[in-house]
Amino acid sequence: MKVQIVSKTGAGSTSPIVVNTNTSPCNIGFGVVVDGTVDYTVQHTFDDPATGFTTWFSHPTIAGQSTNKDGNYAFPVTGIRLTVNSGGGTAxxxxxxAGIA
Known part of the structure; x- marks a missing residue:
């Protein structure tokens, strides 16, 4: 997979990045870069993001953050999004x- 990039300015969530669940192992690395003042959370789902009816779970260590952070998913998820909880900056x-060209 090429690097996928989504940004959010102000409160709200990005559209989900759909994960290819046909790869094994399903390893995903990510980083969040902050410009300005924001409080953000990286979230994932196990539901089909295309349906719009999804339950989102916050990443265990990248929740309520306000500085540049990186993390990973070592288990399969179907979608990942970025939620800006507050602030006027951009995340x-x-x-x-891994495994996707």
Whole structure:
């Protein structure tokens, strides 16, 4: 997978990045870069993001953050999004999944 990038300015969530669940192992690395003042959380789902009816779970260590952070998913999920909880700055999520060209 090429690096996928989503950004959010102000409160709200990005559209989900759909994960290819046909790879094994499903390893995903990501980093969030902050510009300005924001409080953000990286979230994932096990539901089909295309349906719009999804339950989102916060990443165990990248929740309520306000500085540049990186993390990973070592287990399969179906979608990942970035949620800006508060602030007027911009948060940018860069995500890459192993095994996808």
């Amino acid at each position: 940018t999520l860069n995500l890459v999944q």
